[in-house]
Amino acid sequence: MAARVVGRAGRLALVVRSSAVRLQSRLHGSTGLRSGSQANFFPPLEDAMLPSGSFNNRMALITGGGTGLGRAMTATLSQLGAQCIIASRKLDVLQRTAEEISSQTGNKVHAVQCDVRDPQAVSQCVDQIEALTGLPDVIINNAAGNFVCPSERLSPNAWKTITDIVLNGTAFVTLELGKRLIQNQKGASFLAITTIYAESGSGFVVPSASAKAGVEALYKSLAAEWGRYGHRFNIIQPGPIRTKGAFSRLDPTGAFEKAMIDRIPTGRLGTPAEIANLAAYVSSNYASWMSGAVIRFDGGEYVSLAGEFNELRSVTPDQWKLLEAMIRKTKGS
Numbered sequence: 001m002a003a004r005v006v007g008r009a010g011r012l013a014l015v016v017r018s019s020a021v022r023l024q025s026r027l028h029g030s031t032g033l034r035s036g037s038q039a040n041f042f043p044p045l046e047d048a049m050l051p052s053g054s055f056n057n058r059m060a061l062i063t064g065g066g067t068g069l070g071r072a073m074t075a076t077l078s079q080l081g082a083q084c085i086i087a088s089r090k091l092d093v094l095q096r097t098a099e100e101i102s103s104q105t106g107n108k109v110h111a112v113q114c115d116v117r118d119p120q121a122v123s124q125c126v127d128q129i130e131a132l133t134g135l136p137d138v139i140i141n142n143a144a145g146n147f148v149c150p151s152e153r154l155s156p157n158a159w160k161t162i163t164d165i166v167l168n169g170t171a172f173v174t175l176e177l178g179k180r181l182i183q184n185q186k187g188a189s190f191l192a193i194t195t196i197y198a199e200s201g202s203g204f205v206v207p208s209a210s211a212k213a214g215v216e217a218l219y220k221s222l223a224a225e226w227g228r229y230g231h232r233f234n235i236i237q238p239g240p241i242r243t244k245g246a247f248s249r250l251d252p253t254g255a256f257e258k259a260m261i262d263r264i265p266t267g268r269l270g271t272p273a274e275i276a277n278l279a280a281y282v283s284s285n286y287a288s289w290m291s292g293a294v295i296r297f298d299g300g301e302y303v304s305l306a307g308e309f310n311e312l313r314s315v316t317p318d319q320w321k322l323l324e325a326m327i328r329k330t331k332g333s
C-alpha cells in the first residue's frame with residue numbers, strides 16, 4: 001500500500017515537475033509572454049501625481065540627483081514647483097542634469113559637488129546650499145554605491161567604500177542638515193532610499209545590505225527623536241528599477257533580468273517616474289502625518305521571494321485536481 005502511494009506520489013511529482021518545466025519554458029521563452037501580458041494589468045503611469053504647485057516655495061536637496069532614480073525625483077519635484085539642489089561627486093553630470101531639468105520645468109536646479117563620505121565636504125556643501133537657497137525643506141538621501149561580489153572576495157577597502165557612501169554618507173548629510181535646521185527652528189522632511197534586502201539581508205551585496213539596514217535604523221531612530229523639532233523621517237525600499245548605475249553593477253551581463261521579472265507578481269520592473277511620484281508624496285505636506293514609515297515599493301517581489309509555497313504557482317488546474325484528491329484521502333496522521 002505504502003509503495004503504491006509512494007509510486008503514485010512519485011509519478012505525480014514527475015508530472016507536476018515536467019509540466020512546470022513546460023510552463024516555465026513557455027513563460028520564460030524569448031517572447032517574455034508572461035511578463036508582457038501580466039504587466040498589462042499593472043501598466044506604469046508616468047505623469048506627476050500631485051497637483052501642480054505642490055512644492056512652490058520649497059527647496060529640495062537630492063543626493064545623487066544627477067542620475068537614475070535621483071534624477072527622476074528631481075525632475076518630478078522641479079515640475080511640481082520646487083527649487084532643487086542636486087549633489088554628488090561628478091559636477092559635469094550634475095550640471096548637465098540641472099540644465100536639462102530646469103529648461104523643461106522653468107524652475108531652478110542647482111548643482112553642488114559633494115562626496116558624502118567626507119564630513120568636511122558635506123559641511124561645505126551645506127554652506128553652499130544655505131548661500132544658494134537657504135536650508136532645504138525636503139532632503140532625499142538617495143546617493144549610494146554597490147556592486148555584486150562574493151563576500152570572500154571583498155577587501156577591507158571595498159567594504160569601507162560601500163558602507164562609507166551608504167551609511168556614513170547618509171548620516172553625515174542628515175546630521176549636518178538636521179543640526180542646522182534645529183538651530184534655525186525650521187522643520188523638514190527627510191527621506192532615505194534603501195532597498196528591499198535591507199530587511200532580509202542578501203548574499204553577494206553584503207556591504208550594501210548592512211549599510212542600508214543601518215540607514216533604516218538611523219531614520220527610524222531619528223523619526224522618534226527629532227519629531228519635536230518638526231522633522232519627519234521616512235524610508236522607501238525600492239525593488240528593481242532599471243538604471244545604468246544599478247544594473248551595470250548588479251547584473252552586468254543582463255543574465256538575471258528575465259528571472260527577476262518572472263518573480264515579480266506585477267510582471268515588470270518599476271519605473272523611475274513611479275518612485276519619483278511616491279517620493280514626492282512622502283516629501284510633500286500631504287504626508288505631514290507620515291513619519292517613521294518604511295514603504296516597500298517593489299511590485300510584490302519581496303513577498304514573492306519570501307513565501308515558502310509560492311512555487312506552487314506553476315501547478316496547473318488539472319494537477320490541482322490530483323493533488324487535492326490525494327490530500328483529501330489523507331485521513332489522520
Ligand SMILES: CCCCCCCCCCC/C=C\C=C\C(=O)SCCNC(=O)CCNC(=O)[C@H](O)C(C)(C)COP(=O)(O)OP(=O)(O)OC[C@H]1O[C@@H](n2cnc3c(N)ncnc32)[C@H](O)[C@@H]1OP(=O)(O)O
Binds near residue numbers: 208240251
Ligand atoms: C539574482 C541576481 C539578480 C540581479 C538583479 C540586477 C538588478 C537588481 C536591481 C535591484 C537593485 C537593488 C539595490 C540597489 C542598490 C544600489 O545601491 S544600486 C546603485 C549603484 N550605483 C553605484 O554604485 C554608483 C556609484 N558607484 C561607484 O562609484 C563605484 O562603483 C564604487 C566602487 C561604489 C565607488 O567608486 P570609487 O570610490 O572610485 O571606488 P574604487 O576605488 O573603484 O573601489 C574601492 C574599493 O572597492 C573595490 N571594488 C570596486 N569594485 C569592485 C567589484 N566589482 N568587486 C570587488 N571589489 C570592488 C576596489 O577594488 C577597491 O578596493 P581595494 O582598494 O582594496 O582594491
Ligand SMILES: NC(=O)C1=CN([C@@H]2O[C@H](COP(=O)(O)OP(=O)(O)OC[C@H]3O[C@@H](n4cnc5c(N)ncnc54)[C@H](OP(=O)(O)O)[C@@H]3O)[C@@H](O)[C@H]2O)C=CC1
Binds near residue numbers: 067087243246
Ligand atoms: N535602481 C534600482 O533598482 C534600485 C536602486 N536603489 C537605490 O536607489 C538609489 C539610486 O540608485 P540608482 O539611481 O539606481 O543608481 P545610480 O548609480 O544612478 O545613483 C547613485 C548616485 O549616487 C551618487 N553617489 C555615489 N557615490 C557618491 C558619493 N560618494 N558622494 C555623493 N554621491 C555619490 C552617484 O553620483 P556620482 O557618481 O556623481 O557621485 C549617483 O548619482 C540608491 O540609493 C540605490 O541604492 C535601491 C533598490 C533598487
